[in-house]
Amino acid sequence: MARTATYQQAINEALAQEMERDETVVVMGEDVAGGLGTDGERDAWGGPLGITKGLYGKYGDRVMDTPISESAFIGAAVGAATAGLRPVAELMFIDFMGVCFDQIFNQAAKFRYMFGGKAETPVVIRTMYGAGLRAAAQHSQCLYPVFTHIPGLKVVTPATPYDAKGLLIQAIRDNDPVIFCEHKGLYTLEGDVPEEPYALPFGEANIVREGDDVSIVTLGRMVHVADEAASALANDGIECEIVDLRTTSPLDEDTVIETVENTGRLVVLDEAHPRCNMATDIAAMVCEKAFDSLKGPIKQVTAPHTPVPFSDTLEDLYIPDAAAVQKAVKAVMESSK
């Protein structure tokens, strides 16, 4: 019988197995172990949600706590990656990219191309994103489209524990900088996760559910929202095909085009803000490359163009839900030939 684990355990296990396999893999970030310099327990935290807990006990000084100096330590991870290490740096909340963005998009992302192919920067930046924890405007954003915009970065958004482990192992083995985006609403999600190490290739979307009526292309936590909507729609006789992009960069255009060719109808579901996000990107790509397969207009379901509100009432309204997806799917059905 397959072993089950949570998304959080899957990430921890991927880190542990890669540290075991390759001693150039190091982990760094604020309180990734914790308790440094105190009278109490060392490895007291494992990050604010305990994701890296236990690694310090196994790998000691290869698990490095940092001062609150993101520009310096994210940059140090990037620099170390060009000089023989494979750092996995934790940028606690994706929102904090504002503090250290230069080191990511002007430095890490550019080296390989700008230096004429001579540089490799095998760094992983793990970071949590997404709304739903009442964490308000500066701790809840879905900023993966910003990274996706930048050539040279790879961007990963696992939706399941299985994918989290396999994609993180791939990220660590990859020779390009990878922004590994963990949805904080998924950490406790359980699923089948093989115990042995395995890598899932980037740029291969996953068909999570098959159906012939409408395609829903989505990613991250929204995969589960799509699935909930699809189950409800199946009761009304509408069969949805759900595509989980898994990585936004590289992007698996072929699978998206194939599903549109199959169903002729498309809903794109993205938790990010509505302008210049994955939904607009996918919609544009489909219009350009599979327009003739479309039986009607595409619908996008996204968060509104506002910062993430604090109040639980507002945040629940803010996050795209299954009802919104069902409505969009029905609208697409009605407006198509």
Added chain:
Amino acid sequence: MQLSRDELLKAYTTMRTIREFEERLHVEFATGEIPGFVHLYAGEEASGVGVCMHLDDRDRIASTHRGHGHCIAKGCDVDGMMAEIYGRKDGLCAGKGGSMHIADLDKGMMGANGIVGGGPPLICGAGLAAKQLGTGGVAIAFVGDGGSNQGTTFESLNLASVWNLPCIFVIENNGYAESTSSKWSIACDDAADRASGFNMPGVVIDGHDFFAVYEAAGEAIKRAREGGGPSLLECKLNRYYGHFEGDAQTYRGPDEVKKLRESRDCLAMFRERVTEAGLLDASDLDAIDSEAEAQIDGAVAKAKVAPPPTAADLLTDVYVSY
């Protein structure tokens, strides 16, 4: 610096109100009714109050994620704050900000901040505006020991110095950033040592002692108001609760907080000092204790039944909604 009876009463009232606010939130958070992250300021009151006692509405402060105390010290409405923390429509930020983003610009409170190191650059701007507009105002950034290591903090210290701004950087060193000791994270002995590199005065203060903070802040603020430029104050103090509510705090030594509460409590120290000197009677202080408790009871009761925002509120306060 001699404080009048009224000023002493005000100082104690403000510190006690903050303490009551935070102790009560600790209890209420445990019931699960309060959403999100809550970082409590209990134990650190003498710092926020000792500094803000010198300020008026011309003056601006920028706070941190641990912002409730600074808000109260700068005059934010306590009911409005509590309602905000409960995510209510009549909260200070209409329920849109929450604990980490309470602000009231009319009171010169530029916001708690979810980004460590977010405040100091803003404070350079507030100081610049005060200087250019000739308001006589000063601008104060509260920064944690952890936040003192952020690049934005260093850049702001330098900018404030080269622009000769009326800014004060108050580093509240409570010994920890999350679970990491400031003894480890700060490379020099005291964060205040860094001030000399930016050519400004740097002072280490016992942050449990209201009078010590009041005095040092008074000097720095006076100098800034008179065009003498920025200062750095490092208040050494302690937090009584975890980094955020829910933190198991296994990184702290056994009985650490218990001992601190017994020996270094800013409210107890204040009480002892003013009653021994015959400045205030114990009964004055007891009355304030009861009033603060009643005030916070009222604030919590109101917040609990206050209406949440409505669906329409989601799309307001932003220039465009798609």
